[in-house]
Amino acid sequence: MAHQPLWMDSDLAALQDMARGFFVKECAPREEEWAQQQFVDRHTWRRAGEQGLLCLSIPEQYGGGGGSFAHEAVVAQAQAHSLTPSIGIGVHSVIVAHYILAYGTEDQKHTWLPRMASGEVIGAVAMTEPGTGSDLQAIKTRAVVDGDDYVIDGAKTFISNGFNADIVLTVCQTDKSAGARGFSLIIVETDREGFSRGRNLKKMGLHGQDTCELSFSGVRVPRANLLGAAEGQGFAQLMQQLPQERLILGVSAVATMEKAVELTVAYTKERKACGTDVAAAWHRGSASGGGCAGRPAAQYRPWRVCGRDRLRAGQSVVPSET
Ligand SMILES: Cc1cc2nc3c(=O)[nH]c(=O)nc-3n(C[C@H](O)[C@H](O)[C@H](O)COP(=O)(O)OP(=O)(O)OC[C@H]3O[C@@H](n4cnc5c(N)ncnc54)[C@H](O)[C@@H]3O)c2cc1C
Numbered sequence: 001m002a003h004q005p006l007w008m009d010s011d012l013a014a015l016q017d018m019a020r021g022f023f024v025k026e027c028a029p030r031e032e033e034w035a036q037q038q039f040v041d042r043h044t045w046r047r048a049g050e051q052g053l054l055c056l057s058i059p060e061q062y063g064g065g066g067g068s069f070a071h072e073a074v075v076a077q078a079q080a081h082s083l084t085p086s087i088g089i090g091v092h093s094v095i096v097a098h099y100i101l102a103y104g105t106e107d108q109k110h111t112w113l114p115r116m117a118s119g120e121v122i123g124a125v126a127m128t129e130p131g132t133g134s135d136l137q138a139i140k141t142r143a144v145v146d147g148d149d150y151v152i153d154g155a156k157t158f159i160s161n162g163f164n165a166d167i168v169l170t171v172c173q174t175d176k177s178a179g180a181r182g183f184s185l186i187i188v189e190t191d192r193e194g195f196s197r198g199r200n201l202k203k204m205g206l207h208g209q210d211t212c213e214l215s216f217s218g219v220r221v222p223r224a225n226l227l228g229a230a231e232g233q234g235f236a237q238l239m240q241q242l243p244q245e246r247l248i249l250g251v252s253a254v255a256t257m258e259k260a261v262e263l264t265v266a267y268t269k270e271r272k273a274c275g276t277d278v279a280a281a282w283h284r285g286s287a288s289g290g291g292c293a294g295r296p297a298a299q300y301r302p303w304r305v306c307g308r309d310r311l312r313a314g315q316s317v318v319p320s321e322t
Pocket residue numbers: 091124125126127128132133134135157158159160161203206211
């Protein structure tokens with residue numbers, strides 16, 4: 001059983017149970033299919049919305065759950081513990097929705113947040129470009145004012161939810177001469193002319209989560225799509241929001257590690273080697289060697305015990321099937 005944090009209460013525990021039910025019943029059976037196609041189907045996003053699992057920390061007046069970061073955290077934990085990483089709820093609810101909540105106009109909030117909470121609209125945020133990742137000041141995607149519109153040209157890559165996204169919060173250079181104050185976030189609807197998606201990228205893991213290349217070729221959006229009261233606030237907005245992004249990634253990472261330990265312990269208890277289960281051999285090796293099971297070398301102890309026993313019995317330590 002995973003460790004429960006001190007801030008967990010009965011309401012959060014009930015939400016976590018409900019979320020786990022959704023992930024186990026509606027996502028786990030489809031993970032293999034999503035890994036093959038490299039994205040989650042939209043129906044499942046709508047189902048997550050119907051279950052109230054999207055935008056939990058967005059106020060109810062904008063269609064959200066009216067909860068806090070803790071509500072998002074227990075959903076992220078339930079998702080990790082259920083081994084269903086594909087649906088990009090963290091990016092959608094904890095990152096994209098919060099940019100709109102924090103900096104959007106009332107019109108933007110009412111237009112996008114209720115539809116994000118229902119799963120009708122899927123959100124992404126696009127900073128990274130083919131030529132720059134960590135060094136965001138090197139972003140080249142440009143937004144140039146033309147009448148009442150911005151005209152956006154550039155390319156983004158590694159964009160989570162990029163294949164499914166209906167709106168992309170796009171980091172653009174709006175004033176080349178203004179340094180860090182020359183960047184702005186602009187809401188780009190993905191049905192705009194000139195917007196296109198490139199490859200949905202293959203990754204080492206998270207195969208079912210869409211991570212996409214995006215292209216902007218003369219994409220025209222109204223100036224009203226700017227996020228924030230004035231141009232040039234993009235970097236400050238990113239700096240304010242990135243800690244919450246890192247926090248939800250950390251919650252997911254810790255929950256994933258908890259699950260990995262749980263599965264490993266269960267496996268070592270059932271797996272037999274040299275007449276005993278691996279967990280027992282491991283314990284015997286750790287205890288007799290006086291070492292700490294947390295040390296990297298400890299992982300070899302079962303095999304050392306096994307080899308020692310075979311040598312004492314006059315048997316080869318080379319596996320016979322090779
Ligand atoms: C699965 C996945 C999902 C992603 N989702 C999104 C998304 O939704 N939106 C988005 O905008 N981006 C996304 N990214 C991109 C991610 O934010 C970038 O990968 C990250 O910013 C690093 O950029 P980079 O990969 O270009 O690495 P680089 O910037 O090229 O860095 C390469 C390495 O060099 C190191 N390094 C860089 N600069 C320095 C320095 N000055 N001194 C010392 N070391 C340095 C880095 O730490 C890193 O280890 C995603 C990436 C992945 C893998």
